[in-house]
Amino acid sequence: MPIRSLSLSLLLALGGCSLAPTYQRPEAPVTDSWNLPATESGPRVGELDWQGFILDPQLRQLVGIALDNNRSLRQTLLDIEQARALYRIQRADRVPGLNAAASGNRQRLPADLASNGQAGVASTYQVGLALPEYELDLFGRVKSLSDAALQQYLATEEAARAARIALIAEVSQAYLQLDGAQRRLELTQQTLVSREYSFALISRQRAVGTAGALDYQEALGLVEQSRADQESNLRQQQQAFNALVLLLGSADAAKSIGEPRQERPRLVQDIVAGSPSSLIERRPDILAAEHRLQARNADIGAARAAFFPRISLTGSLGTSSAQMSGLFDGGSRSWSFVPTLSLPIFDGGRNSANLSLAEARKDSAVAAYEATVQTAFREVADALAASDTLRREEAARRALADTSEESLKLAKARYEGGIDSHLRYLDAQRTRFINETAFIEVSTQRQIALVDLFRALGGGWPDHQESQPALRQAKP
Numbered sequence: 001m002p003i004r005s006l007s008l009s010l011l012l013a014l015g016g017c018s019l020a021p022t023y024q025r026p027e028a029p030v031t032d033s034w035n036l037p038a039t040e041s042g043p044r045v046g047e048l049d050w051q052g053f054i055l056d057p058q059l060r061q062l063v064g065i066a067l068d069n070n071r072s073l074r075q076t077l078l079d080i081e082q083a084r085a086l087y088r089i090q091r092a093d094r095v096p097g098l099n100a101a102a103s104g105n106r107q108r109l110p111a112d113l114a115s116n117g118q119a120g121v122a123s124t125y126q127v128g129l130a131l132p133e134y135e136l137d138l139f140g141r142v143k144s145l146s147d148a149a150l151q152q153y154l155a156t157e158e159a160a161r162a163a164r165i166a167l168i169a170e171v172s173q174a175y176l177q178l179d180g181a182q183r184r185l186e187l188t189q190q191t192l193v194s195r196e197y198s199f200a201l202i203s204r205q206r207a208v209g210t211a212g213a214l215d216y217q218e219a220l221g222l223v224e225q226s227r228a229d230q231e232s233n234l235r236q237q238q239q240a241f242n243a244l245v246l247l248l249g250s251a252d253a254a255k256s257i258g259e260p261r262q263e264r265p266r267l268v269q270d271i272v273a274g275s276p277s278s279l280i281e282r283r284p285d286i287l288a289a290e291h292r293l294q295a296r297n298a299d300i301g302a303a304r305a306a307f308f309p310r311i312s313l314t315g316s317l318g319t320s321s322a323q324m325s326g327l328f329d330g331g332s333r334s335w336s337f338v339p340t341l342s343l344p345i346f347d348g349g350r351n352s353a354n355l356s357l358a359e360a361r362k363d364s365a366v367a368a369y370e371a372t373v374q375t376a377f378r379e380v381a382d383a384l385a386a387s388d389t390l391r392r393e394e395a396a397r398r399a400l401a402d403t404s405e406e407s408l409k410l411a412k413a414r415y416e417g418g419i420d421s422h423l424r425y426l427d428a429q430r431t432r433f434i435n436e437t438a439f440i441e442v443s444t445q446r447q448i449a450l451v452d453l454f455r456a457l458g459g460g461w462p463d464h465q466e467s468q469p470a471l472r473q474a475k476p
Helices: 003-015 057-069 071-092 141-207 213-248 251-256 276-282 284-305 350-416 422-456 469-474
Strands: 099-109 120-136 310-321 333-342
Touching (some): 057 071, 057 213, 057 251, 071 141, 213 422, 350 422
Antiparallel strands (some): 099 120
């Protein structure tokens, strides 16, 4: 084999070398199960996106508006563009560049520097192609830097996916809070009408002497309590409305929020947690932490490569002449090839310090990854516990509210039949209002817990591998 071909093959083989440590995912410092009874009451979070999770058409519309207009999300997406540009810049260093170049030089040389021993003015004109300084990546320094930039970009992509999921969850929860406030307000208004009717009846009975002062004061107190509750619920409704509009990011978004519905079906889907191992593969903040860890691992490769020789190439090919008119005459062709070898001998410990820094940053990234995994597992466990207990509490509260409704009907019949006093009837009204309010609150909390679970499981956005097809193809 010719020496030139052998040398070229050797350089190409060395160019694939990398001094970065072999990456291994850290062991997850968590258990293999959720330590809760398994529930199979819905699809797994990996089987549906946020449109499938949200059952209410109006809420789906509002989430779409928020994804298009939210300022915080827009800032996160702009961060992705910056990370993508940085990666492209770093990747460009792995291939040689080529520039068109033209230059002219005119200088006076003294007699002792001139080749003919006479002072004079000399001119040089050049035109052609120039090879900017290109580093032969023998020890993978440039590749490691490119890999680190790629992983940092992927981490930014996952952070954006997490921001989208968080926004979906926040809009959903704000909508559920608004729905709960509207339901409580409607219940309070209905109760106020009923109590005002009872108070008017007691007032007439007192005027004719068939009702006492105690019944009158009790009925009046319940009316005032309902009025106070109405204002409190109205305030909560307006605050929930304002919070939702802020998340939507559009001044016209309020027009998309409809009036309270007469029928309120379930607004979000019941879901199943799946296995703990799947959480590591789909939750975006865990994936982002792992990409950052891989970037720090690649930085170690670049820091190690700094201890070894660095070869840079520059060159040019074109024509040269002492006169501009002679640039394209025969025999004016010129070329240059300048390889440069740089070997660190003494740097005051800079390279060693850079390597120690890279290793410390990787250790920090490992700790951050493990902490992210632990936090994610706790959030899922908390959301599962809340969803499970609230499901049973909601059923119990519904049964209690139904019982209170029947008790109120019986108390009203007994009061109108003269069997029981009006105070017994008012007490039944109060009990029914308390139990209905508690049911509404628990029902809202349960649906909010489902949203928490959906977010904790990393659901709500297309899979990260499907959202980056072009980048995956470009990955070295």
